[in-house]
Amino acid sequence: MSGLVSGWHAGFDAALAGIFGLLIGSFLNVVIYRLPKIMERQWALECAEMSGFTAQNTAAFNLLMPRSRCSSCGHVIAWYENIPVLSYLFLKGQCSVCGTKFGLRYPLVELATGGLFFFCGWRWGLSWTGLAWGGFAAALVTLAMIDWDTTLLPDDITLPLLWAGLIVVVLGWNPAINLSQALWGVVAGYLSLWLVYWAFKLVTGKEGMGYGDFKLFAALGAWFGWSALVPIILMASVIGALVGITMKFSSGLREGGYVPFGPFLAAAGLTAMVFGPQAILGVIGL
Known part of the structure; x- marks a missing residue:
């Protein structure tokens, strides 16, 4: 009963x-x-x-x-x-x-x-933890759609999302990780894509992504911790590749052939929220 x-x-x-x-x-x-x-x-x-x-x-x-x-x-x-x-x-x-x-x-x-x-x-349930993750989900939906439309990831959303991730850990509303894991998640999330950005630019002379992607990935690090970043970026890359290939064969690519990366980071973040970061590795066969 x-x-x-x-x-x-x-x-x-x-x-x-x-x-x-x-x-x-x-x-x-x-x-x-x-x-x-x-x-x-x-x-x-x-x-x-x-x-x-x-x-x-x-x-x-x-x-x-x-x-x-x-x-x-x-x-x-x-x-x-x-x-x-x-x-x-x-x-x-x-x-x-x-x-x-x-x-x-x-x-x-x-x-x-x-x-x-x-x-x-x-x-x-109807708890502070549930409210926090609901806000996380709402922010990612918004960022995904704005980036898809405009290739912009507004600081007005990415930075509060990052700080919120750290705050909910301090308040105990995200017991899956501790503050050290969240802080290093922010550092690793930002620096990893920053290094990729500059490596790509030095080799090709082109910009492969924007600074908003660094901030969004750092925010995901704040919510999931540094150890979740590899599964999340792998999932984002797989989703991005599948969507890009589909759009190419359907002639749906925009002028210049680019596809914003933010929506795929957001999708991977939501996948991690629902199934857990480590479950992502199983989904993509790792």
């Missing part, structure tokens, strides 16, 4: 976390779209100031303002048109005014985030 009650509690925690994750996923769609634009506006403002120009007054544009609206007709999205997944299905994936199609990615991001939060609720 106690096992049944325990299972019911675990299911309730997971369901509640999953619903919360759907709501977070809806917000992540806003972050994925707006944060790169906010960064571009900030860069333009800084360039104007350095050039001696006075920046013109512009309307507020941040993660909260203005309200979400249709990009075609400007229709402001009502609250009942913004319910995760359900509104997309009810509206058949299109604007209620002009009929412009909304991308399928919006509900997919919501479902992915909801599923990850469901897992965190099932594994760790």
Whole structure:
């Protein structure tokens, strides 16, 4: 009987976390779209100031303002048109005014985030540990999508993710590793890709990755410890190779033939969260 009650509690925690994750996923769609634009506006403002120009007054544009609206007709999205997944299905994936199609990615991001939060609720319950790993998952989903769209990994997410990894270890919310393992994970994660970057640049004269990749890998080191970095980078490389080959044969590569590495690091990090870093080695046959 106690096992049944325990299972019911675990299911309730997971369901509640999953619903919360759907709501977070809806917000992540806003972050994925707006944060790169906010960064571009900030860069333009800084360039104007350095050039001696006075920046013109512009309307507020941040993660909260203005309200979400249709990009075609400007229709402001009502609250009942913004319910995760359900509104997309009810509206058949299109604007209620002009009929412009909304991308399928919006509900997919919501479902992915909801599923990850469901897992965190099932594994760790409604605890600080579960909340911490839910935030970790949300950050990786956001970084993966932004990097895929823009080849940017914003410091506004990678650096807080790194510090959060160290903090949750200190607070005891990540008992799988200790602070020494987390700190050396940060150092090894950053320096390993930094060395690869410079070796590649010295040999080819080209930049193979960006500094955001170093910071993201360092953040993963903070969450999993230094010993998990080899399985994570191997998994990221395997996923990246498979996606790159598929895109090449389907003529889906972008101009220049590049594929950002951040999404694959994020995917490997989420795989490590769900299955454990060492299980990755078994998946890829090592």
